[in-house]
Amino acid sequence: MTWEARADLVVVGTGVAGLTAALRARELGLRTLVVTKDSAAAGNTGWAQGGVAVVRPDEHDDGDSVQRHVADTLTAGAGLCDEQAVRSILADGAAAVDGLRAAGARFDTAGDALSRTREGGHTAFRVIHAGGDATGAEVQRALSSAVGSGGIPVLEQHCVVELVRSDGGALAGALALDPHGNPGVLRAPAVLLATGGLGQLYAATTNPDVATADGIALALRAGATVADLEFVQFHPTVLYTPDAARGRRPLVTEAVRGEGAVLLDTRGRRVMAGEHPLEDLAPRDVVSAAINRRMAETGAECVLLDATGIPGFATRFPTVFASCREAGIDPLREPIPVTSAAHYSCGGVVSDVDGRTGVAGLYAAGEVARTGLHGANRLASNSLLEGLVVGARAADAVARDLRGGLTARKPVLPAVPAAAVVDRDLLQRTMTRHAGIGRSADGLAEAAATLDRAGVVRPLRTREAVEDASLALTAQALLAAAAARVESRGSHRRRDHPEPDDVRWRRSVALRLDVSGWLFRTDREPVRSVA
Structure with a gap:
């Protein structure tokens, strides 16, 4: 090994879960090191458009409640959610959002209240957003700024290769490559995987290039269990252009349908009519399957999302508007051509609602983790919330485990x-x-x-x-x-x-x-x- 770093907690990943964990760990007095294989802002979080699904006690629709949010999540999860985990995570949502706002995140407002929209699978307007359709970018900005001002070290361009153990078998840190390919060791009794998703398994995805399932592989090779990997959520609406069939595709947020847009086939017929009681706001698996069936029937390579009736579209959805205009489409006057693409992994490393896995000293939070919140199909905008809640809880769990006897060990340095x-x-x-x-x-x-x-x-x-x-x-x-x-x-x-x-x-x-x-x-x- 040519270099070494030491910490109480190594956080692998710089998305919402990882940075939230790092901030909470600093509050708890833990020596924390964040490591990422790319730049700190290169992960999935910054691309999230829709928002954060949360029922706040002082601002919600009449009749809405955390229990109703739980019910919507269980329905979307198609029988495979862990109901106890769902209740636990969603119940802490409002406090987690308050903490994010205290860290500097600025959400869109309507008067003195936060603006709320509705997305697929939700029975109420409970999705708060920022910058119209740039919620993830604002969350990433706020957390990155807080981590920087808090003096938490972030190793960019450092790729974690393998988790390492001591001669007694305990987790002792991670083997990593620096920007020049030199191997080194990150020595720590606790490692949190917050590496995001696996969208790069597929030719077309909403995920950035860094979403290569690193955390899943690291956890498997360390002896952890993974579950529900077969449940890959395909987002129903990404921008379709004939000359861009591969790589990351611009997302057309579900909130566009929440504001009244409808899906049409290339013959002008409604795609979701009769497919589900919520029609265009049905859960994502239902909408994606319906789109694929209609494309097969018509022989077309896309369907059309008609958002021409939404007032102030360019202001409400500036990111989508810019992507459309760059592709030569005017969404104010013509429907947006869309198709489905790999979007989110509902499964991952099996962990509890505090981020603990079956391997002592190894924790997971965010998309890489399988807490039981999502089941067979994630409810829209529950992902950022999960990262906020479980990220903070994982830091708390590390602190408790360190007090309970989890100690740093000398790693056996592997080739x-x-x-x-x-x-x-x-x-x-x-x-x-x-x-x-x-x-x-x-x-x-x-x-x-x-x-x-x-x-x-x-x-x-x-x-x-x-x-x-x-x-x-x-x-x-x-x-x-x-x-x-x-x-x-x-x-x-x-x-x-x-x-x-x-x-x-x-x-x-x-x-x-x-x-x-x-x-x-x-x-x-x-x-x-x-x-």
Whole structure:
């Protein structure tokens, strides 16, 4: 190792969950180090448009309540939410938002109150927002500023390769590469994974380039359990342009439909009429599936979102407006061409509502974590709230665990590890074709075989190699979970099993790695080798 850093807590990731945890850890007197493989602002948080779903005690619709928010979340989650976790996280939402505002976040207002909108799956106007449709950017700005002014060190351009242990087996920190590729060790008794999502598994996504499932892979290789990976939420409405079929696609926030926009097919017919009681504000899995069916029926590559009747569209949705104008579309006068794209992972590293995983000293918060809040399909705008609540709670949990005997150990310094990598273009095309919205046993098996054949073991000496290895391992885990779940539920749709099966499948599929590198379900059923 050529360099070393020490802390009580290492936070991997600079999104809402990671920075919230770092700020709370500083308040608790913990020596905290934040590390990110890119710039501090490069993660998913800054791209979030819609807002934060929260019921505030002094500002809410008549009849709305935390209990009603819980009910909407459970409905969207299609039977797989952990109801206790849902209640716990949502109950702390208002206090978490107050803390974010105290850190400097500025939300849009209507008079003396915060402005509220409605999004898919919500039965009330409870989504607060900033900058019209730039909520994530404002949250990222406020938290980054607070971390900077608080003197919390942030190591940018440092890529975490592997979690390391002491000679006694306890978690002892992380192996990382500095900006020049030199390996070093981050020594700490506690590591919080807040690495975001896995959108780069797919050819088209709303996620930035950094969303390569790093936290999932790190946790699996450290012995943690992951669950619900088959539930990848595809956002129904991203901007479609014929010349941009791959990479990050501009999001058209669900709040546009919350303000009255409607989906039409290329023949001018309503897409969501008769599909769901909430029509255009149905949960995302319902809307995405309906859009894909209509595209298949019409042979078109997109559908149309008619927002021409929304007054003040350019002011209310400046980010969407700018993206449309850049693509040569005038949303004030013509419908916006949209399609679906990979957006959010409802599953992740199994953790409780305090961020604790099954590995002592390892914590997870944000999109990388599976707390039980989202179930089979995330309710819109619950993600930023979860990051705020669980991020702060994870810091509290670390402080309690340190007082209870979690101590720093001398790490056994490993050599830079090697792992299977797959050409990213091939992986993304394979996952898009076989593990997108419509899945089947044959397609999932073909995808797994393709990736198995294409895997090449290489040392993880660069960020690109680390990312490609993370994508390869996570893809295999996702395919295994999707193949195991022989039903359709939430954002997991099987063409060969189109109906839900509550008798056998109202439960999660959980996976882990054994010491030989085999994926196992928690009932010890072997899945496949990932070596």
